[in-house]
Amino acid sequence: MLFNSPGFAAFLPVVFVLYWFIARKSLQYQNILLLASSYFFYGCWDWRFMFLLMFSTGLDFYTGLKIHHSESSSVRKGWLITSVVINIGFLAYFKYYNFFFSSFSELLQSVGLSFNIQTLNIILPIGISFYTFHGLSYVFDIYNHKIKPSTNLTNYSLFVSFFPLLVAGPIERANHLLPQIEKPRRFEYSRAVDGLRQMLWGFFKKIVVADSCAEYANLVFSDPENYSASTLIVGAICFAFQIYGDFSGYSDIALGTARLFGFELLRNFAFPYFSRDIAEFWRRWHISLSSWFKDYLYFPLGGSRRGKLQSIRNTLVIFLISGFWHGANWTYIIWGIYHGLLFLPLLVFDKNRKHTNIVAEGKLLPSPLELFQILTTFVLVVIGWIIFRAPDLSTAILYFKGILDPSVLSLPLHDGYHTMFPKMLFMILVEWFQRHQLHPMTIDKSPKIAFRWAIYVVLLMVCIANFKQNQEFIYFQF
């Protein structure tokens, strides 16, 4: 079930009413209801994969308890390894099996050896990368004595499967979400209203911006040889807006939906396209994944404690794995390495934490220097998106070659211009003026209710006008 589908428009009010009216008397009833709803939500894609989700949940629940109750460190480690191997094993099988074997076969063929192995027709279970990381963070935290395991399977299952975050994050942490699941929740009017507003902005970004940009980007990326350099540049910018609108839109809808049920999820985006360098970009883009890698990979590898060289090595490892996490394709790996390399100069010169404040804080517009930094970072990010979006490396190379063509001065393909650019501009302007807020639809009470409602109605109408059926979210494939 997609967030942007009529099915979800019916599903959400039903669960909301049952949750706050029928199940409100008991926390356990509420959690069971949410869990059942989450499995229903997941099962709407492919019910067969519910069993995989349940198995993964049961495994981590059990190993969590075993790790906690074992006194011997070798036994604890054994249970941890069991959980990691099985979880990563599933991920490797469903997501990377064909990639590994076809890459291995190609490698052998390149040195004159033949190795024929049939690739399998494997369907990727939706959300597997996300719920696997939920489970892993839980067992890691228990192993590191950061949390105690949950003794209630329903609560733990809900932590893994809570429907707003199940298929595309944010990647939650047990010490953040589990306590919320275990404590009674009260309905808060202001939180629910704010949740609806955040959902509305998420729908706007997805339906109005991302889906419009997708048409242009898909056209250009499907056949880059056929387009002029200027069209390829516009296509790459469109993809930058598409992926931002798509993924941050999904996160806004997820966070807003969770608020309707009394939960606060981790923030996943903080206006990343206003970043002044790549380090800031990665503190603002897919925050829950970046912080996951920082906590469970970068720090265990030694972080920056053992000198600059090791810090550089660890950072490159993180970006490499982050690229690989996105999918079994060399484009993602190169994209990860590319970002790692962009990060290097900042690490070498200790500039990676230079920009931690909000850009142009308290000012209407950025300074010329800030504007230059923002635009430079955006261009670097867009170059990365070309690698990320291209179906394979040869297409990415063709794309870059095409951009370097003299036709850069020609007029780009104009299909959809007149509608696409105003939408992109509107989104950027609203986000710029609201960049100090948690989300752009954070509106205080000062404008009169009629004015606020007019904004909501107009946004909703624009969403309805731009709505297209079956527009999936990009991150579902990861």
Place this chain on the structure above:
Amino acid sequence: MKKFILKTLLFALVTGIILIYALLLMPNPAIEHNMMSALLDKHKRLEQTPSPRIIFIGGSNLSFGLDSKKIEEQLQIPVVNAGLHAAIGMKYYLNDIKPYIRKGDLVILSPEYGQFYTDAFYGRTELVCVLFDVYREGQMHLDFRHWCRLLKFIPGYAVSKLKPTKKRSKNQTISVYDRKAFNEHGDAFIHWNLPRKYIKPASPISADEQVSGEVVSFIEDFEDHVNSLSADFLIVPPAYQSSSYANHAAIIDSVMQALAKADLPVISMPEKYRFDDSLFFDTYYHLTKPGIDIRTRMLIDDLRMVVKRD
């Protein structure tokens, strides 16, 4: 909680009222020049053209793919091209044409392949436009299930009417998709002298796609209706871009098998109407003038046998 529910319901009510107002009460100033309004002109032509005649019915593969005058001259029989747009949906356009069929007519259906395996059969936003702003009487052709299928397109269309539209100047040229882009036979002709555009081939479709039995049995019922009026019914494949055909060969084959199984009268093979990419104007169904000439010639040859026989 009560306040939240009440305010949410009130918001939904306000939104609903705006949508209903836009849909039912707001005029659509752009409709006069909208291609969908050509439906009224086609109705008029169907009323005024004497029988026996040939009536072509289908989507825009017909409106952008025929030279009806040539067919009329060659076969010595009046021709009405009633094809307009695939997104009106076969279910609607076949029901819509029923009252105009008379004894001795030859009704030729040329459906786009998507009608057989997508929800295009029930119509999309274009049908909503027809039903609310072009020809409200057409609503009587829809049953409850058909309305349910169409429901998802109604809010979007209602909101589109709220958008401000530029007033058209008197000297403005007629666009390819204007009501006035159709000649007296119902063929779109404005694009005949325009250069073709690059057309991306239709994407390959899933091997799981299947031909809808409902569509085939609907055509069978329509054939029975035509025959009951002492008129004749034929099916001809649409002209289709060669590279798109390559991506859809399997489903086209399934469509043909389903039609053959239902014993429906198809007078030619789809492969015959698979045209080179260079003959298409702006979509993989819309032909350029040279493409139209070739298709028309081929159709005349195919039809000559049938018309002579009759």
